[in-house]
Amino acid sequence: TFVQRLTIYKHFLLPLFLTLVLCQHLNPDGLQIVSFKWHHVEAPYIIAVWILVASLAKIVFHMSHKVTNVVPESALLIFLGLLLGGVVWGADHSASFTLTPTIFFFYLLPPIVLDAGYFMPNRLFFGNLGTILMYAVIGTVWNAALTGLSLYGVFLTGIMGPLQAGLLDFLLFGSLIAAVDPVAVLAVFEEVHVNDVLFIIVFGESLLNDAVTVVLYNVFDSFVAIGGENVTGVDCVKGIVSFFVVSIGGTLIGIIFALLLSFVTRFTKHVRIIEPGFVFIISYLSYLTSEMLSLSAILAITFAGVCCQKYVNANINEQSVTTVRYTMKMLASGSETIVFMFLGISAVDPNIWTWNTAFILLTLVFISVYRVIGVVIQTWLLNRYRMVQLEIIDQVVMSYGGLRGAVAFALVALLDPEKVKERNLFVSTTIIVVYFTVIFQGLTIKPLVSWLKVKRSEHRDPLLNEKLHGRAFDHILSAIEDISGQIGHNYMRDKWAKFERRFLSKLLMRRSAQKSRDQILNVFHELNIKDAISYVAEGERRGSLAFIRSASTDQLVNVDFSTQRPSIVDASVSALLRGNPSSVCLDMQAIEEKRKSVRDKEDTLSHHVLQQYLYKPRHQTRHKYSRHAITPNTEDNKQEKEIFRRTMKKRLESFKSTKLGVNYSKKSIKNYKKDCMPRKVNPEYSDIEEAHEHEVAHQDIGISFIASATRQALAETYNGIDNPTFISDENVMVRPAIPPWLSNEDTVVPSQRARVQIPWSPNNFRRLTPLRLSTRSVDSFQMADGPVPEHPRMTLPEGTHL
């Protein structure tokens, strides 16, 4: 009937419409009933259509997994752009749509950079800030200077033919082509999974080199305008000074706006619906303000995102957090798509095409070569001071992953053809360079990395022993690093944490958020240890029974293809292969082997279980930044929870046996407030509200032992990605395993089963995020939610304790 209705309408309405239009034509001076007002809507209509086209293109691309595995999405979008550009050109014979610098710098770039800053793993970023700054500043200056000078040198030899360009023009070109582009880097690194440190270095570099690029570009641009002969030494000095002003100024603006934003969100409790809006508006204002003051706008919006993360996530309510995350990702992803598509379209404009083989080829050669040299030298220097060394493969990825992108193109399009006579040549060259890096380097970087990784790892079947002990060594090494303080323990960081806690949080965080953060530490004092251990013991027992896997071969197949990283959308074998070539390689062999004898089957299974279930050491966790997906990091939480439980359990057992002796009175058992558990799977974890407390001397000691141990643990800084946006909703809290202080006689463990479950409201959950942000991941499962004012207190049924 719907189709019938449609046809009816089609047959009815269309003639009606046409009739009306006809009437108008017949009587043009009369009243227009319906008119075709194209120009009225032209501008927004075209914009909307382009956005639609870009989004549709994405759908089409992702229908074919085979293609998207090999070709990075950015390359596909460029091809599409070229196609569309051809269509437009064919239709119109003029380049009506190009990536104008205005649109790019005002509308397309800010969301991408804001997204980068907001989801930046702060701890990792600031931990490697020195390295990042070195690559960003010195590396970019090195690239720019050498490229410009070499091109000029070659020009002087005459190979390039007659060009109306002087030294300054070449330096200008060098400065805009030298900078690594954040958009392109992100797009490609998303496909290539590299380790945290490497990712943050390249990515951080691409963001922070904006200051250098802006300064160099503006300086050389004005020099060119003034004319080469009029440049004085004073101007050069001014140039250097302007670098510092631009970068530091931009950063300060970003920080100021971040503070403003945090402060505002403190008071938005009653306007929850528009809370997300503040984030975007204020960040965008920071960008524009910085642009207005001719400071580095990218730096401003990056640092606005970086600094406001924590407070915004603490202050605004949970749904707003989600809204902000999704909106940001959507805007950034959309912008990136449009940018790459327009990069394709803009190329189809014969008016700008000037071909100069030598120039183009040499540019490509120079930027690649100088980048490699620069990276190698700087890495050698930095490795003398870094704890985590950057190896050859890292350097290869860094050099090869230095992609140029839309920023360079937009900058070159900004050049004034009057001042820079060879603008068209520069534009053409930039387009070719961008295409080369994005397409060719983007295509080949993944195979290159896989080849290198595989080449470096052993090509034989590791023995079970090697696997097991190897992993043990990793853990041992991590532990020794932590003990000897070689990673992370930093005087400055402690001072900052103290300052931040005393002043900033008080100012910028909602009072309720602060309170719950403090209460968490206090409430931990009040734990019902006996209950906790029996929960956990039971849970573990039940857990291991519940998850029995049979050793059948069917199971083997299933286990092979289950993804180890639940965050990955694409759970196919190719995704596994993409992620971790060497390990999956072994599993594949294991699968093949399964057809052999029973003994081998068991062997395979053992390998397999180890492969999947061995805890990962710290430095193997992957980076979790992703443009196109919001990834909850359940895996690491789970691992840490389990380990922590066991550890605390053992520690208390030994503590108790050494310090306390065996017997003590039954009647003094402290009851403490506890908190909720993950709302999902484990029914045995539930909560109890406290009834009352008893004072007991030795329990005091034990409790204070735990409390101090964990307070210290809580207070220490966290070595990892502590961005709250990656907290999954589920597995955040687990009661730590603490052995009961039981005497050897039976103590009453009766109607603990009669648990009262606190309804888990989002507000409760949300309040835990501040602590998660500021300190260790350890917190995530120590957090006891403080008494929520709006929650009625629930008391235990009688006779539960004692």
Place this chain on the structure above:
Amino acid sequence: MGATGSAVSRVPGADEIQKETGFSSAHIYRLYDRFQVLDKDDNGVLSRRDLQSIGELAVNPLGDRIIDAFFPNGVETIDFRSFVRILAHFRPTEENRQREPNASEPLNSRNSKLKFAFQLYDQDKDGKISRAELLQVLRMMVGVEVTDEQLESIADRTIQEADLDGDGTISFEEFKKSLEKVNIEQKMSIRFLR
């Protein structure tokens, strides 16, 4: 945070430590600094509790075992010298060491590193890793989803692979042999900051 000559002299027994462990004086100074940070009650010795307060160790599967390694033979506290001695196991191995016939093996040789790791497994110090001890370690290193049966079968296989004399346990020599292709020098070394 550089080390000056006078600063190093504040470290008790710096010279002997340097000779015994091979750390440079800058390293020793830095480690002493760390020792003092860890030593919460400032009495010049570290107790188990001090080490347990390092949060990262609580989420390390082998954290407690390693802490135990610092307190051999049931001692309750360790001084700076013992602290550094253990850490010295993890210094990068020097290539082309002069092999003096009567000098004791340096703490950071491949053999010493392996011995340290072996002692983590071998809790009862009988020089062999029994099946039970291996099971214990396995249990610590593996997620809760792995059942006991699976774990036992893995332990059995592991012992079978390494056990050359068929006694059902792994001796130190067998342990070493099973790891002969692994680059221990790299896997068990960290670069100490200057």
